[in-house]
Amino acid sequence: MSEAYSPADQHDGIDPDMADATETPASISEGTGVVPMNMIQALNSALAVKMTEDPNVLSFGEDTGFFGGVFRVTDQLQQKHGLTRSFDAPINESGIVGAAIGMAAYGLRPVVEIQFADYIYPAYDQIVSEAAKMRYRSGGQFSTPIVVRSPYGGGIFGGQTHSQSPESLFTHIAGLKVVVPSNPYDAKGLLTAAIEDDDPVIFFEPKRLYNGPFDGWHQKPISPWKSQPEAQVPTEKYVVPIGEAxxxxxxxxxxxxxxxxxxxxxxxxxxxxxxxxxxxxxxxxxxxxxxxxxxxxxxxxxxxxxxxxxxxxxxxxxxxxxxxxxxxxxxxxxxxxxxxxxxxxxxxxxxxxxxxxxxxxxxxxxxxxxxxx
The missing domain is CATH 3.40.50.920 (Rossmann fold)
Structure with missing residues (x-):
C-alpha cells in the first residue's frame, strides 16, 4: 500500500549550499544579492524564480494574471512568463483546485491562489477527497504536487468573510501539508520548498504581515519591513525546509x-x-x-x-x-x-x-x- 505522503528521498529541492537556510542571514551584505523585501515581494520573488527555473510551474487564480492579484503577490508574472503560465480563473474555487489537480497528475506544478482563505470552502472537497488522496488511492502511481496559496487571518478590517483562520480544517487531513510563514525570509524559502514538494501543500499567508511587522504590544504597524533582519531576502533561489520549526x-x-x-x-x-x-x-x-x-x-x-x-x-x-x-x-x-x-x-x-x-x-x-x- 502506498503512503499518503511522498518518500522523503524524492524531495531533492533543498539546495546543499543553503544547509543553514532555517537561520535568517542578518549579516549578509546586499552585494551578495540580498535586499530588503516585505512578504508580498518575497512571495513574488519565489514564484518568479521557480517559474523561470522550471517550465512546469504555473500560477493562476482569480485576478492573479494581468492584475497581479488583489494583494499583488503575482504582480508581473504574466508579463514575464506569458498567458499560459500566469492567467486568470473564473470565480470558481472548486474549479480552480480541480483544474490544478488534473494539471499536477499530468506532470505540471501548479500554484493556485484562493483570493481569501474564507473562499476556500467550495474547494474543500477537491482538496480533501482528490488532492490529498491521490497518491494513496493510486498506489503511488500519481501525485498532486500543487500549492494552494491563500491570505488568511484578520487585521485589515476585512470583516467576517475576509478574516478567518481555517488552518485546523486542513491539518486533520492525511496527505496534505500545511505551511504558515511569519516573515519575508521564511515566506520565500517555504514557498520554494512547497512548489518543489511532491505532495499538495496548503500555504496560508498572514495578510496582517504582508506589508510589514507590527509593534506586537501596542498592535501598531511598523513600516517598513526593511529594518527587520527577517526581511533581508536573497534574490536567488533558496529553500527553508518544510517540517522544521x-x-x-x-x-x-x-x-x-x-x-x-x-x-x-x-x-x-x-x-x-x-x-x-x-x-x-x-x-x-x-x-x-x-x-x-x-x-x-x-x-x-x-x-x-x-x-x-x-x-x-x-x-x-x-x-x-x-x-x-x-x-x-x-x-x-x-x-x-x-x-x-x-x-x-x-x-x-x-x-x-x-x-x-x-x-x-x-x-x-x-x-x-x-x-x-
Whole structure:
C-alpha cells in the first residue's frame, strides 16, 4: 500500500549550499544579492524564480494574471512568463483546485491562489477527497504536487468573510501539508520548498504581515519591513525546509508555540511579561517539528499555545495533546491556550478578538504560578 505522503528521498529541492537556510542571514551584505523585501515581494520573488527555473510551474487564480492579484503577490508574472503560465480563473474555487489537480497528475506544478482563505470552502472537497488522496488511492502511481496559496487571518478590517483562520480544517487531513510563514525570509524559502514538494501543500499567508511587522504590544504597524533582519531576502533561489520549526527567542521559564501573526504577538508578550519565555515559530503545522517542541518544553517545564483561530478544536488542541503525551512528567503547570473567541469573526470587535499581548502575558504569568486557565 502506498503512503499518503511522498518518500522523503524524492524531495531533492533543498539546495546543499543553503544547509543553514532555517537561520535568517542578518549579516549578509546586499552585494551578495540580498535586499530588503516585505512578504508580498518575497512571495513574488519565489514564484518568479521557480517559474523561470522550471517550465512546469504555473500560477493562476482569480485576478492573479494581468492584475497581479488583489494583494499583488503575482504582480508581473504574466508579463514575464506569458498567458499560459500566469492567467486568470473564473470565480470558481472548486474549479480552480480541480483544474490544478488534473494539471499536477499530468506532470505540471501548479500554484493556485484562493483570493481569501474564507473562499476556500467550495474547494474543500477537491482538496480533501482528490488532492490529498491521490497518491494513496493510486498506489503511488500519481501525485498532486500543487500549492494552494491563500491570505488568511484578520487585521485589515476585512470583516467576517475576509478574516478567518481555517488552518485546523486542513491539518486533520492525511496527505496534505500545511505551511504558515511569519516573515519575508521564511515566506520565500517555504514557498520554494512547497512548489518543489511532491505532495499538495496548503500555504496560508498572514495578510496582517504582508506589508510589514507590527509593534506586537501596542498592535501598531511598523513600516517598513526593511529594518527587520527577517526581511533581508536573497534574490536567488533558496529553500527553508518544510517540517522544521524555528526558535525565534530563547528562554528558560516557559515555551510559547505560535505561527503566523501570533509569533509577533508572542514575542511582544515575552518581552513585557517579565517571564523568560522561549518562543517557537512552528512555520509548518503538518508535518510538525515535534522534536523541537518536545526538547523546549522538557527544558522549560511549561507551555502556552497562541493562535488566532477559535479555541474549540483549533490546532492548539492537537499541540496540547502532543505536548501532554510526550512531556507529561516534565510539566510543572497545565498547558495554556490563548486563542480567538468561539464565535463567527466579530468585525466590530476585531482587536478584542485577537489574542493580544496582554492576554498572552496573563497566560504566561498563570502557568508560572501553576494555575490553569
Amino acid at each position: 524555528k526558535i525565534v527567542r530563547e528562554g528558560s521559564d516557559v515555551t510559547i508555540l505560535a505561527w503566523g501573526t501570533m509569533v509577533w504577538v508572542s514575542l511582544a508578550a515575552a518581552e513585557h511579561a517579565g517571564v523568560d519565555a522561549e518562543v517557537i515559530d512552528l512555520r509548518t503545522l503538518v508535518p510538525l517539528d515535534i522534536a523541537t517542541i518536545e526538547a523546549s518544553v522538557k527544558k522549560t517545564g511549561r507551555c502556552v499555545i497562541v493562535h488566532e483561530a477559535p479555541k474549540t478544536s483549533g490546532y492548539g488542541a492537537e499541540l496540547s495533546a502532543l505536548v501532554q503525551e510526550r512531556c507529561f512528567y516534565h510539566l510543572e503547570a497545565p498547558i495554556g491556550r490563548v486563542c480567538g473567541w468561539d464565535t463567527p469573526y466579530p468585525h466590530a470587535f476585531e482587536w478584542e478578538y485577537f489574542p493580544g499581548p496582554e492576554r498572552v502575558a496573563t497566560a504566561l504569568k498563570a502557568v508560572m504560578t501553576g494555575g490553569a486557565r
